[in-house]
Amino acid sequence: MSQLYESMRHNIHMLGDFLGETIRDAQGNEILELIENIRQLSRSSRSGDEKAREELLDILANISTENVIPVARAFSQFLNLTNIAEQYQTISRHSQDSSLGDRSLGQLFERLKAQHIPAEKVIETVEKLLIDLVLTAHPTEVTRRSLVNKHVEINRTLSRLEHNDLTDKETTKLKRRLMQLIALAWHTNEIRTKRPTPVDEAKWGMAVIENSLWKAVPEFCRQINYHLEKNFGVQHPVGLAPVRFSSWMGGDRDGNPFVTAETTRQVLQMNRWKAADLFLEDIKSLADELSIVNCTPEFRAKYGDHKEPYRILMKKLREKLTNTVTYYAELLQGKTLSISSKDILVNDEQLWEPLYDCYQSLHKCGMRIIANGGLLDCLRRVRCFGLGLSRLDIRQESTRHTMAIAEITRYIGLGDYSQWTEDDKQAFLVRELSSRRPLVPTNWQPSPETQEILDTCKVVAEQTEGVISAYVISMAREASDVLAVHLLLKEAGCKINIPVAPLFETLDDLDRCEKVMTSLFNIGWYRGVINNKQMVMIGYSDSAKDAGMLSASWAQYRAQEALVNLCENYSIELTLFHGRGGTIGRGGAPAHAALLSQPPRSLKNGLRATEQGEMIRFKLGLPAVAVESLDLYASAILEANLFPPPEPKQAWRDMMDQASKISCEQYRDIVRGETDFVPYFRAATPEQELSKLPLGSRPAKRNPNGGVESLRAIPWIFAWMQNRLMLPAWLGAGSALQQFIDNGQEELLRAMCQEWPFFSTRIGMLEMVFSKTDLWLAEHYDQRLVPENLHHLGETLRNQLKSDIKTVLSLAHEGQLMADLPWIAESIALRNIYTDPLNLLQVELLHRLRLQGENPNPELEQALMITITGIAAGMRNTG
Numbered sequence: 001m002s003q004l005y006e007s008m009r010h011n012i013h014m015l016g017d018f019l020g021e022t023i024r025d026a027q028g029n030e031i032l033e034l035i036e037n038i039r040q041l042s043r044s045s046r047s048g049d050e051k052a053r054e055e056l057l058d059i060l061a062n063i064s065t066e067n068v069i070p071v072a073r074a075f076s077q078f079l080n081l082t083n084i085a086e087q088y089q090t091i092s093r094h095s096q097d098s099s100l101g102d103r104s105l106g107q108l109f110e111r112l113k114a115q116h117i118p119a120e121k122v123i124e125t126v127e128k129l130l131i132d133l134v135l136t137a138h139p140t141e142v143t144r145r146s147l148v149n150k151h152v153e154i155n156r157t158l159s160r161l162e163h164n165d166l167t168d169k170e171t172t173k174l175k176r177r178l179m180q181l182i183a184l185a186w187h188t189n190e191i192r193t194k195r196p197t198p199v200d201e202a203k204w205g206m207a208v209i210e211n212s213l214w215k216a217v218p219e220f221c222r223q224i225n226y227h228l229e230k231n232f233g234v235q236h237p238v239g240l241a242p243v244r245f246s247s248w249m250g251g252d253r254d255g256n257p258f259v260t261a262e263t264t265r266q267v268l269q270m271n272r273w274k275a276a277d278l279f280l281e282d283i284k285s286l287a288d289e290l291s292i293v294n295c296t297p298e299f300r301a302k303y304g305d306h307k308e309p310y311r312i313l314m315k316k317l318r319e320k321l322t323n324t325v326t327y328y329a330e331l332l333q334g335k336t337l338s339i340s341s342k343d344i345l346v347n348d349e350q351l352w353e354p355l356y357d358c359y360q361s362l363h364k365c366g367m368r369i370i371a372n373g374g375l376l377d378c379l380r381r382v383r384c385f386g387l388g389l390s391r392l393d394i395r396q397e398s399t400r401h402t403m404a405i406a407e408i409t410r411y412i413g414l415g416d417y418s419q420w421t422e423d424d425k426q427a428f429l430v431r432e433l434s435s436r437r438p439l440v441p442t443n444w445q446p447s448p449e450t451q452e453i454l455d456t457c458k459v460v461a462e463q464t465e466g467v468i469s470a471y472v473i474s475m476a477r478e479a480s481d482v483l484a485v486h487l488l489l490k491e492a493g494c495k496i497n498i499p500v501a502p503l504f505e506t507l508d509d510l511d512r513c514e515k516v517m518t519s520l521f522n523i524g525w526y527r528g529v530i531n532n533k534q535m536v537m538i539g540y541s542d543s544a545k546d547a548g549m550l551s552a553s554w555a556q557y558r559a560q561e562a563l564v565n566l567c568e569n570y571s572i573e574l575t576l577f578h579g580r581g582g583t584i585g586r587g588g589a590p591a592h593a594a595l596l597s598q599p600p601r602s603l604k605n606g607l608r609a610t611e612q613g614e615m616i617r618f619k620l621g622l623p624a625v626a627v628e629s630l631d632l633y634a635s636a637i638l639e640a641n642l643f644p645p646p647e648p649k650q651a652w653r654d655m656m657d658q659a660s661k662i663s664c665e666q667y668r669d670i671v672r673g674e675t676d677f678v679p680y681f682r683a684a685t686p687e688q689e690l691s692k693l694p695l696g697s698r699p700a701k702r703n704p705n706g707g708v709e710s711l712r713a714i715p716w717i718f719a720w721m722q723n724r725l726m727l728p729a730w731l732g733a734g735s736a737l738q739q740f741i742d743n744g745q746e747e748l749l750r751a752m753c754q755e756w757p758f759f760s761t762r763i764g765m766l767e768m769v770f771s772k773t774d775l776w777l778a779e780h781y782d783q784r785l786v787p788e789n790l791h792h793l794g795e796t797l798r799n800q801l802k803s804d805i806k807t808v809l810s811l812a813h814e815g816q817l818m819a820d821l822p823w824i825a826e827s828i829a830l831r832n833i834y835t836d837p838l839n840l841l842q843v844e845l846l847h848r849l850r851l852q853g854e855n856p857n858p859e860l861e862q863a864l865m866i867t868i869t870g871i872a873a874g875m876r877n878t879g
Contacts (some may be wrong), residue, residue, distance in 0.1 A: 008089040011158060012830070015081040015182065018175075019074070020120075022183045027070050034059075034067065035074045042836045046829075060840045068863040072841055076833050076870030077186060082831060083873060084151050087618065087625060088158045103592045105635045106515060109227040113879060117642065117681075119232040125641050126228065129242045130314075130606030133470075134393060134577075135208065135616055136248040137201035148617060150185045153209070154178060155622060198259045202249040202267040206274050208616055209389060211247065214278055215785040216626035217243055217251055217384045218377035238359065238376065241383035246392040246469045247655035248610070252395040253456070254474045261455035266332065268392060268467065273328035275389035276344075279351065280321040282378045287314035289374060290358070294368065299361040310358050320345050324387075347464060350388040355379050391469035394460060395503075396453070398473050398481040404450040405484055411444055421525045425480040429487055430525050440491045457492035465496045470577070472537055476502030477509055479519040485524070497531060499576055507537025507547040507664070510555040514562040523568050530572070535608070536563055537577035545716055548667030550733035550762065551660040557758055563597040568601075576602055578609040591629070595636035597761035600644040603637050614872070645757045652752050652759070655740065662739060663732030670731065670797075680793045683786040684778075686846055689864060721875050722868060724774040724839060727797060730766055734804025741807065749811055763812050770805045771828050772875060777839045784843045785850070805872070835874035842867035 024032045038059060044052035063071065112122055148299065161174045196204070220243060225236045236242075250267025253259040290310035299309060306312040324344040330337050345351055355378060362371035406418035409428075433440050446454065460468050471489070473481050485500045504513040517536065520526050538559060543552035560576055567574035580594075583647050595603065611620065619629040648656070671677060682688055687871045720727045740749055752759040782794035845864040 008085055009830075011085040011088065012082055012590075014175075015085060015154070015178070016078060018179045018182045019077055019081060019186070021179065023070070023074055023875050025183070026186060030065065035071055038071065038075075038837050039833065043833050044464050045836065046832055048556075057840060060837065060844055061388065063844065065857065065859055068841065068845065069859060069866065072838065072863045072866040072870065073186070075183075075838050075841075076866050076873065078834050079831060079838075079870055080147070080151065080185070081154075081182070082834070083618075084154050086827060087622065088155050103632060103635055105223060105631045105638075106227055108635045108639055109231045112642065113231045119234070121642070122232060123228070123234055125638055126224065126236065126242075126603070127240060128246065128606070128641075129224075129634060130855050131242060131630060131637065131639060132244045132246060132606060132608040133620075134246040134248060134469075134608065134610045135390065136207045136252065136610045136612045137196075137198070137205065140509060146188055147185055148621070150181050150188070152622065154181050157181065164542065179390070184497075198250050198256065199266060199270070200264050202247070202270060205247050205249045205616075206270065206389065208620060210274065210278060211622050212621055212626050213245065214385070215623040216620075216630065218380045219623065219820035220627050220630040220634075221380045221384075223627065224634070229387055238356070238379055239383060241380070242634065243268040243384055244606075245385065246393055247390045248393050248395060248682035251392040251468075254395045254397045260452060261459045262386050264456065265392070265459050265462075268388070268463065269328050269331055271331060271389040271392070272387060273325060275385060276321050276328065278385075278389075279378070279381070279387070280318065280325060281315055282374070282381065283318045283321055285320055285374055286378065287311055290314060290370075292362070292370070294365045294367070294674070295366050296361045299357055302357065307355060310362075313354055313358065317351070320350075345387055348382055349465075351383045351387065352379070355382065376606070386466065388467050391467060393470045393472055394456065394468060395472040395474055396456070397483075398475045398477065400449065400453055401473070401481065401484040401488060404446075404453040406486065407446055407450045408440060411446075412441060416562055420476050423479055425478075426483060426519075426523070429480060429483040430523060430649075433483065433487055433490060433525055439487070439492060453488065454492065457488045457494065460489060461492040461494035463496075468498050470499045470501045470535055472501045472503050472505045472577075474505065474725045475509070475612070476504060477516070479523070482520055483523075486526075486529070497529065499533070499535045499575075501535040501537045502578075503537040503579065504559060505542035505546075505579070507543055507551065508556050510538070510543055510552075510559040513559050514566055517563060517566060521566070521572065527570075532571060533573045533575070534567060535575040535577055537579055539579045541579065541717070544728060547664045548732040549663075549729055549765075550736060551664035551667065553762055554656045556661040560602045564599060564601050573605055575605050575608055578607070580609055580612070588864070592632045592636045593757070593761045593764060595633070596640055596645060596800070597757040598640060600647060602639045607633060607637050646755065648756055648758070651748060652756055653802060655745070655748060655752070656759075659733075659740070661737040662736040665732075666735055667732035674793065676790050676793050680786060680790045681719070684725070684781050684794060685723045686842065686864070686868060687715065689846065689849070690715050690719060690868065692861070692865070710852070718872070722839075722842065722871050723778055724772070725778040725797065725801070726769050726773050729769040730773075730801065731797075732806055733766060734807045735761075735800065737811065738803065738807045741810065746810075753811055758840045763808060766804075766808050767812055768824070770801075770808060771825060773801060773805075774832075774839075775802060777836065780840065781843055829872045835871055836866045838874065842871065 007304070020032060020036070023035065041056040041059070045056050073447060109122075114815065148468055156678060157174055157178050161171065161178075166174070221236065228234050228236055250259065250264055280819075291308055292310055293307060295309045303309060303313050320343070323339045327337065327339040327341070327344045330339070335762070355375065359371050359375055359379060362375070402418050405415050409415060409417040414428075417428070420428070440454070445451075461473065471485055473485055476482065482500050482502050489498060491757045502516065504510050504514075504516075513536065517534070540556065543555060546552070547555065563574060563576065567582050595607065618625075620626040717728055720729075737749065740746070753763055754760070778798055778801075779794070782791055786794060842864065845867065849860055852860075
């Protein structure tokens with residue numbers, strides 16, 4: 001590992017030198033010397049040199065307006081380059097065998113074989129494997145797409161430089177290319193000038209599929225095949241899709257007024273255009289490649305007697321796909337259609353059937369090696385992506401449906417549905433769902449809000465099966481919330497069964513989810529329509545914001561456990577949908593450990609989880625990285641299903657119940673009960689300034705006039721990440737654990753750490769958070785930005801943090817955070833040297849801008865935005 005780390009340090013040093021040369025060319029020697037001086041002082045400050053720290057503070061407190069942008073940009077760019085070097089290191093040729101270690105799929109299969117696990121059991125588990133990743137456009141992706149493309153190219157160039165048989169001329173050429181890319185990044189504005197639209201976000205998601213996942217998925221399927229064949233002598237069936245992609249981009253309208261029915265329709269058409277375009281390239285390659293004469297009699301009978309039968313078929317498919325591309329391009333551009341809908345491909349089977357016939361014919365004619373080349377890759381893409389590219393989720397908040405139905409009932413003289421009891425709502429909804437007559441009057445003009453709901457349901461109703469993967473109801477609280485969506489879809493003429501998934505996200509909702517779902521399952525009409533399949537979404541970010549990390553994670557665990565047992569009792573196939581974020585405060589954790597800490601049997605029907613914001617780029621943005629991420633997911637899901645984690649002992653449950661109560665009380669006492677908390681939060685973090693950063697299409701608040709309670713979970717976490725206190729990810733947890741230690745129950749806690757993956761993962765997550773916090777920086781934000789009468793609260797919180805770190809260290813690794821993950825500890829230490837100046841600069845800029853009030857200096861504002869994006873890059877999992 002030390003050799004690998006040295007290789008990464010070498011790359012970071014080289015990229016840093018090239019950045020320095022770029023800065024010298026662009027800004028001059030004087031600025032470069034200032035930046036280098038700040039860097040050296042930051043390094044010395046981190047080593048405990050108080051004099052260097054004072055000098056660093058003095059330089060940044062007195063920095064001139066003209067110098068502030070290049071200094072902020074230099075440290076921000078360096079952190080981006082560090083991220084690139086780290087991401088590259090995980091897929092480097094020298095580290096591929098060791099980067100995943102014993103968590104890899106290959107290691108798991110070898111263990112299964114060594115432990116004599118029956119081949120039939122392994123094969124059955126692999127055939128049920130499903131990883132459904134839902135790409136979301138939450139506003140945490142701080143890096144512009146134009147910069148992301150340059151970062152990808154830097155990664156590719158590093159890969160070419162790794163070959164040790166390069167001539168001096170080749171090495172010089174590649175290094176010159178790196179310098180060009182770094183210079184291009186330097187001269188590109190890293191801050192968006194305007195917010196992306198939902199359609200822009202959908203284009204970004206499509207680019208991830210086109211540039212990375214399109215290549216990664218067939219390679220991942222090949223890996224599964226390789227390990228199955230090597231260890232158990234069998235092949236993975238061609239028709240199975242172990243991985244699938246869905247998206248919220250263009251479908252998530254919860255709190256986002258910019259996502260309309262027309263947006264959703266446009267994104268669905270864009271997806272089909274892009275899918276046809278990508279498949280067209282595949283088919284063109286196959287048409288060039290398959291110049292083969294031999295085929296089976298069955299193939300010849302079905303597709304005609306031709307000298308080159310496969311090539312003729314590929315040319316016919318090429319024509320259909322060309323028509324499909326033209327058709328959707330004209331539709332998107334609002335042109336008169338020159339292609340009939342009869343001449344395009346509309347469902348996956350139209351592509352799958354002829355390609356699979358080719359595959360079988362080649363196999364039967366002794367050409368397995370040819371069949372298993374590009375043709376097999378294309379077949380797997382048909383199953384994993386299809387002609388829709390990625391399936392779309394629709395998400396809307398429950399009260400929007402309630403108000404729409406209430407408007408209808410008022411108009412037709414039945415009273416106000418929103419005021420009825422839950423029993424009356426259910427009775428009405430079931431009656432209307434069973435009725436053959438329409439409920440919505442034909443000559444009625446609803447309010448714009450209700451019209452939008454009805455229009456969205458019409459767009460859903462227009463789609464063929466499999467295009468819409470789920471209709472997610474956020475803030476679902478009752479059975480009627482689910483029935484209401486079914487009714488609205490019925491009224492829109494929806495003929496197919498769309499999974500309607502309640503999202504339980506607050507602490508109370510998680511605690512009540514079993515009762516709500518039991519109520520639904522006891523309704524005869526509902527059981528008849530769901531075909532014994534149910535999706536339920538578990539919210540991580542809002543529950544953590546509501547109750548604190550420890551209390552929320554235990555509520556999520558109990559909710560999943562209860563739902564698994566309930567669905568088993570009713571013989572219903574449950575899909576749990578995990579709404580995780582990138583950060584610990586929003587449910588984020590290293591994927592492998594997080595999955596192995598789920599309740600037993602909760603992954604038996606596969607994994608459905610959101611991949612959010614910048615985590616999409618870090619985990620799926622490059623083909624090799626995406627293959628590695630899918631490998632981790634697959635190995636964890638298979639391991640969890642073949643070797644389920646233990647059921648928690650009653651003593652562990654009792655302790656978690658108490659810890660949850662204690663931690664929730666402390667968290668809420670401060671966040672809700674402390675009268676000074678809101679003004680302190682707004683002064684100590686850049687929360688209010690964050691709204692000016694054009695990150696995503698969605699507003700930062702559900703209610704623009706509300707306080708912290710109306711703030712979305714993402715900016716809530718993002719703001720605390722910036723000042724390095726990271727309060728939402730730890731508040732309440734450590735003090736609850738300390739109470740048990742004080743009561744003599746430390747041994748029980750240690751046993752839970754060692755024997756229960758759920759608990760040990762939570763301790764590991766706290767360690768990760770604590771290693772990124774910084775007491776000195778958090779105190780500096782307070783001293784410079786917070787009114788003196790609020791200093792007491794910051795001091796209380798920092799003392800609590802200090803105490804909690806000691807508590808977790810006493811349970812985990814005496815004396816050193818992340819002791820069992822030295823790679824991550826070193827990475828954080830390396831970044832701190834570059835993140836510290838950005839933090840100190842941010843404090844100074846906030847101070848100056850707040851003094852300027854209504855007429856801020858635009859250069860200072862831009863510099864502030866750069867520090868925000870730079871710190872986000874330094875912290876990695878920002879939101």
